[in-house]
Amino acid sequence: MSTPQPPPRAERTDTSAVQIGALVPLTRPGWVEAGQHLLAGLELAVRDVNDAGGIVGRPLELVVRDTAADPQRAAAAVDELARLGVAALAGEYHSVVARAAAARADALGLPFLCSSAVLDALTEQPTEWVARLAPPQSRGWQLYADFLLSAGHTRIAVATEPSVYWASGVRILRDYLASRGGTVIELDMRALAPTAVCDELIDNRATALLLLVGNPEPAVSIVKSVRGDQRLTEIMIGAPAGQPEFAEWATLLGDDSVAIPFLRYLPERLSPLGARVETVLRERLAEAPSFVAFEGYDTVAVLADVLRSDGADRARIAESWPRVAVEGTRGQIQFSRTPGISVWQWASTPIQVVDRDPAKPDRFRILHTS
Template sequence: MNTPPSPLEAERTDGSSVRIGALVPLTRPGWAEAGRHLLAGLELAVREVNDTGGIVGRPLELVVRDSAADPTRAAAAVDELARLGVAAVAGEYHSVVARAAAARADALGLPFLCSSAVLDALTEQPTDWVARLAPPQSRGWQLYADFLLGAGHGRIAVAADSSVYWATGTRILRDHLAPRGGTVIELDMRALTPAAVCDELVEQGATALLLLVGYPDPAVSVVKAVRRDQRLAEVLLGAPAGQPEFAEWAALLGDDGAAVPFLRYLPERLSPLGTRVEKALRERLAEAPSFVAFEGYDTIAVLADVLRSHGTDRARTAASWASVAVDGTRGQIRFSRTPGISVWQWAWPSIQVVDRDPAEPDRFRVLHAG
């Protein structure tokens, strides 16, 4: 009697590609530079997977869709990718966009491995369909608040746009700082010009201003205004969301862009794999890779391992997050259920507070880590 082949055996004899959908912000108002780095990491890992035999003999194919920081567009892209038969969806940088994509993937029964978005509540209810590599916003922004207190800043202003991401960040900062004697002052950027922000900082006696605003503007305009106001020479500028990580920040602001601390998800030392990948990414990007590029690479490394081990059935992928143990560029990746987090979470990637060295703006200084 002939027995039917197992799913993995059937896949091994099928020469068609295994498709992974990729959501990446490549055009404005999306943070296109972050998207370019994320895509570089995704593509490099796909190439290496295919150079080493693909997925059980089948080539891995990346199907890229530009999210452009638009939640509606991202949700529609998830629908399209599901119809195209992708085994999983990967990527996305913007938290609000990733939340829309995660909700749609959960509804469709499509595995989604989120590379970079950090909102704690990535889905409304706990789900097995979504996993995440980046640390949740609460963990990173609490570490940032500890850095501010350690640097002597207890009266902190936030220049904030209207967004669930910025509002959540402000709440995390306030909840963490208030019991420790810190104060958060909200400046509504829908009503204030950069010059008016400077006046508010003086009136409120703030010693630090955090940029919880769109990029490049109004973030760049606010930095320039503060740097040129002699009344604010001692005020610390900060950007916890990571704007100064990318070369465009330095190009737009020059020396004004130095000494602006931000969050970066890298360890003190990369793994041997990370060191090799860093070199390849530098060649691919023609500049130093950001942490976002490493997140992209690690995303594919995880999905390739899952697909090789469990096949391309979507339900089997969603059931496999708990068994993942993959050596990534920044350490071994394992997922777990974490209190307060609705998706499978890597607990935890390393977090640093970093800035550009005023004496050498192309060099980063690690100010705090956790």
């Protein structure tokens, strides 16, 4: 069997690889399924880049490090990858972990294109070294609050655990809803068992419960408790952070996995590139790719474009963020400065509120869009 040759313009004359460091949660307590989808997208994009001739004749290579949702481990990985000579960093799903990685990348002068993390304050101070594809948490969660209000929910309980990310989410929801007649009731899951949540919902006359907690636990146990309580048949359960996106959710909860609205970052229609990528990722993952897989692919697509035009010099890569114009799987990607956001930001990331269809749990219904 003959191997197809790369196009003439991309003939490889230098076999030394251009390396990108990839930060991915692949073991617990990280959200492993999200990490697997993110890595699948990153790897597919690298394959596509190399099939097209690489980076001006040099192969592109991922150097993967498992963060396991540990900020200190992520910061140490950034140090190691910087010493290894990677041109840039890519990836990470967990916001608190990405924040630690971004701070270290900024300190070291290592470009970091963050794939998935949404925390508004990804760095303490404005930085030229970090750019992001996912929308800021404030933008997505305010859209989610609009969805709640449009569905008639004004008394909203949030089951929450200690975390900068969850606390930021509560603050966004409370500030946005308070000015529009809504109330947020905070349920501290350090003090409540999942079964006790039901009484709290009734006592507080809540019509919606949002899961701002870890996955799979205690999120799965809370859903089972609420769905099993005959007093709460009318309450809406929501998960803005996206727990129901992945197949594990449906496997663990069965019929209880449906009709739980969450945020995902996909357009109503993928670009032609996105449609092709979806087909290949579905084969690789043996399931429908999540939005996180597309984020991974788009991350490498952007970095490859920058590396082709500006080379592998770290400072030049960081200087290129405002000049990026790349057609990704979900639309054209360009970065700009957004008020209140400290990193270069893709300002037009598509956002949807979706849920799993009760009639067919592996199908998603679009309920609200940006």
